[in-house]
Amino acid sequence: MLGVVTGGGTGMGRAICEALASEGCSVALCDVDMEAAAETQRICRSISPTGTISTHSCDVSSEESVESFRDAVVKAHGDAGSINLLFNNAGIAGGGSFLGSIEDRTKWDKTFAVDWGGVYNCCRCFLPLLVASEQACVLNTSSVNGFWATVGAASMHTAYSAGAMLSDVSTCLPLATALIHHQCDLSRSCTVRHS
Ligand SMILES: NC(=O)c1ccc[n+]([C@@H]2O[C@H](COP(=O)([O-])OP(=O)(O)OC[C@H]3O[C@@H](n4cnc5c(N)ncnc54)[C@H](O)[C@@H]3O)[C@@H](O)[C@H]2O)c1
DSSP, X not given: OEEXXXXXXXXXXXXXXXXXXXXXXXXXXEESOHHHHHHHHHHHHHHOTXXXXXXXXXXXXXXXXXXXXXXXXXXXXXXXXXXXXXEEOXXXXXXXXTTSOXXXXXXXXXXXXXXXXXXXXXXXXXXXXXXXXXXXXXXXXXXXXXXXXXXXXXXXXHHHHHHHHHHHHHHHHHHHXXXXXXXXXXXXXXXOOOO
């Protein structure tokens, strides 16, 4: 069983990698922060000394970067012709006013590129490998903040909501249609973290 995890360097991505390793799965994780990714790899190897845990530098907002990630995953896992699990976990928070400064616009564009573009790029790139396996599942992670545009004047979630929600809505239907004849499930995990 091979699981691909985006944003596996910290937080929930790392926890997903640890859970996969403890179940004996091979893991291919990517992140933009390779120090964090290496630490996840170290932890996973201590959980599963014989498992294959590979780390990859990838910015999910770039299609080219995701394509290189996919090619590297295939190579690192013995020319794997398929994968079983795709966790679209990498995500960032951000937003700002449409009437705001250029910085607001830059933050909006970046949040949208990662939270929407990341899911889109990874689904497109990894789909052939998912449908090539006997059993597969795509899991998208979003905060409940994906459901609303703002939780108050001091805290804008506009871009996050649009990115996270749209990535789910816009990818789920075409994916479900594409996968109708395949053993591949789609799930959305919508989580709330309590501090
Ligand atoms: N933090 C929360 O309260 C919360 C709650 C619910 C859901 N979420 C969602 O869960 C997911 C994980 O959240 P988290 O709290 O563990 O976040 P986190 O910031 O701890 O981890 C996200 C990881 O993704 C990586 N990352 C960021 N941009 C990337 C990119 N362009 N390409 C590849 N990797 C990238 C980061 O380096 C980091 O390692 C996100 O999608 C987030 O929106 C977060």
